[in-house]
Amino acid sequence: MVLEAGGSLLREDERRELPKLGPHDVLIRVAACGVCRTDLHIVDGELRHPKLPLIPGHEIVGTVAALGSDVARAREGDRVGVPWLGWTCGECTFCRSGRENLCDRAKFTGYDNDGGYAEFTAADERFTFPIPTGYGDAEAAPLLCAGLIGFRALGIAGDAERVGFYGFGAAAHIAVQVAQSRGQKVYAFTRPSDSHGQEFARSLGAVWAGGSDEVPPEPLDAALIFAPVGALVPTALAAVAKGGSVVCAGIHMSDIPSFPYEIIWGERVLRSVANLTRKDGDEFFALAAKVPLRTVITRFPLGQANEALAQLRAGRLEGAAVLLPAE
Numbered sequence: 001m002v003l004e005a006g007g008s009l010l011r012e013d014e015r016r017e018l019p020k021l022g023p024h025d026v027l028i029r030v031a032a033c034g035v036c037r038t039d040l041h042i043v044d045g046e047l048r049h050p051k052l053p054l055i056p057g058h059e060i061v062g063t064v065a066a067l068g069s070d071v072a073r074a075r076e077g078d079r080v081g082v083p084w085l086g087w088t089c090g091e092c093t094f095c096r097s098g099r100e101n102l103c104d105r106a107k108f109t110g111y112d113n114d115g116g117y118a119e120f121t122a123a124d125e126r127f128t129f130p131i132p133t134g135y136g137d138a139e140a141a142p143l144l145c146a147g148l149i150g151f152r153a154l155g156i157a158g159d160a161e162r163v164g165f166y167g168f169g170a171a172a173h174i175a176v177q178v179a180q181s182r183g184q185k186v187y188a189f190t191r192p193s194d195s196h197g198q199e200f201a202r203s204l205g206a207v208w209a210g211g212s213d214e215v216p217p218e219p220l221d222a223a224l225i226f227a228p229v230g231a232l233v234p235t236a237l238a239a240v241a242k243g244g245s246v247v248c249a250g251i252h253m254s255d256i257p258s259f260p261y262e263i264i265w266g267e268r269v270l271r272s273v274a275n276l277t278r279k280d281g282d283e284f285f286a287l288a289a290k291v292p293l294r295t296v297i298t299r300f301p302l303g304q305a306n307e308a309l310a311q312l313r314a315g316r317l318e319g320a321a322v323l324l325p326a327e
């Protein structure tokens, strides 16, 4: 597949080492790329089958700079977002039943395909989303995974009135705003004694914030776990009321310790949430256009990607890290 770069949006020197475009691909000049915990799991070798060598990054905001031969929708100059879901087969039982997030042959951005820790990237336009006006490039980047996965996890938790968030990082800080827009009450659980994180959660409207070793003042109807800590599963199960659900939203978690049956008895539900569908994205960005979501970000020049990952690993970031190629 040959790149048809013809556009005036590319400088002569930029045309030389561009990614190859498939027929449905657009070339994207990256404006911002968020740093997700999944990137850390990939870099640390905790996810087993990344393509190697690999450019990570799946929270990409940028401008379309060139079009593949069969691109139908995108135009040069459009601002688009590229999420984790990069391609699905459209043929398997999952794809044909509205569950393309589970497609056996799915390709993921920054894992199977090169991602956005780069000045340019290529993406299948059918899996990109327009970014609502009103969001800066860097502010929009965390919406592409942290925002989307939190949105899907909240959807799976249903219309729970009291929702607990275990792990108050990039995903939770956006999801609590979505929850509040629906009238749900937010309970935030941070690392024990992280009073700064608890203050951050209260500033975003949590009715209660405490350490993950604390018991909430009232039983929860649902709990979402964003921290990659399996020991939080029995903790969260013990905190939800009968009929409540615990949703694990991360792609990787340490082993879950055994627990007594009585804490899942009473029709409590434990499940995971995996990836996203394009329908999730359409719904989430429609919501983000209506409800202004405030993303708290720390900006890093692209050259400091390793520093951003180190700060995420150490739990020193508030909100989300975002890499900026132009800085």
Ligand SMILES: [Zn+2]
Pocket: 088, 089, 090, 091, 092, 093, 094, 095, 100, 103, 104, 105, 106
């Ligand atoms: Zn499929």
Ligand SMILES: [Zn+2]
Pocket: 036, 037, 038, 039, 058, 084, 145, 146
């Ligand atoms: Zn992610």
